[in-house]
Amino acid sequence: MNKILLAATAALALIVPGSAMAELNQGATAPDFTTQGALAGKPLSVSLKALLAKGPVVLYFYPKAFTQGCTLEAHAFAEASGDFAAAGATVIGMSNDDLPTLQKFSTAECRDKFTVAAASPAVIKAYDVALKIAGVPSGLTKRTSYVIAKDGHIVMVHSDMDYRDHVRLTLEAVQKLKTAG
Structure with a gap:
C-alpha cells in the first residue's frame, strides 16, 4: 500500500505547480535534526526523530518571521491546526530566525x-x-513544505514562495496518509 501511495504522491507532484523547486523528492529519507524552537512563547528542543515517533510531520520552511507572507502562512497553519491534529500530524515551521x-x-x-x-x-x-x-545565498529559506511519513520518508513536497497552497496541500497529504494507514 505504501508503494501505491508513494507512486500516487509522486504523480501528483508532477501537476502541482512549484513542487519541482526543491531538491529533496518524494521517497527520500528526511534528514534528521535537533534544534531549538518555541511553542506558545516557551523555548523547547525540537527533534525530528522524536516527532516522527508520534506520527507524520509537516515541516514547513518560511523565509522570515513577521513578514507579510510568513505571517499569513502562520495564521493559515494555526487555523488548520485542529485538522492536522485530527490527521495525527505535527506541524513545525522553520526559519533561520533567532530564538x-x-x-x-x-x-x-x-x-x-x-x-x-x-x-x-x-x-x-x-x-x-x-x-x-x-x-x-541570502541566509533566508525558500518557502518549502515537506510532509514526512512516520517512517521518515518524504511523501509530499511543495516549494512555492506564494504561501497560499502550502496548508491545503500538506493537509491533503497527511489526510491521505491517515486513510492509507
Whole structure:
C-alpha cells in the first residue's frame, strides 16, 4: 500500500505547480535534526526523530518571521491546526530566525498552536531550502513544505514562495496518509 501511495504522491507532484523547486523528492529519507524552537512563547528542543515517533510531520520552511507572507502562512497553519491534529500530524515551521524572535512569532502569529524552530545552516543545506537572490545565498529559506511519513520518508513536497497552497496541500497529504494507514 505504501508503494501505491508513494507512486500516487509522486504523480501528483508532477501537476502541482512549484513542487519541482526543491531538491529533496518524494521517497527520500528526511534528514534528521535537533534544534531549538518555541511553542506558545516557551523555548523547547525540537527533534525530528522524536516527532516522527508520534506520527507524520509537516515541516514547513518560511523565509522570515513577521513578514507579510510568513505571517499569513502562520495564521493559515494555526487555523488548520485542529485538522492536522485530527490527521495525527505535527506541524513545525522553520526559519533561520533567532530564538527570541521565534518565541514572539510562536505566540503572536502561530497563535500558540504549533512549534516554530531555528533552521541552522546545516538544516537549510540538508533540506535544500536556501533562498538565493541573484544566485547568492541570502541566509533566508525558500518557502518549502515537506510532509514526512512516520517512517521518515518524504511523501509530499511543495516549494512555492506564494504561501497560499502550502496548508491545503500538506493537509491533503497527511489526510491521505491517515486513510492509507
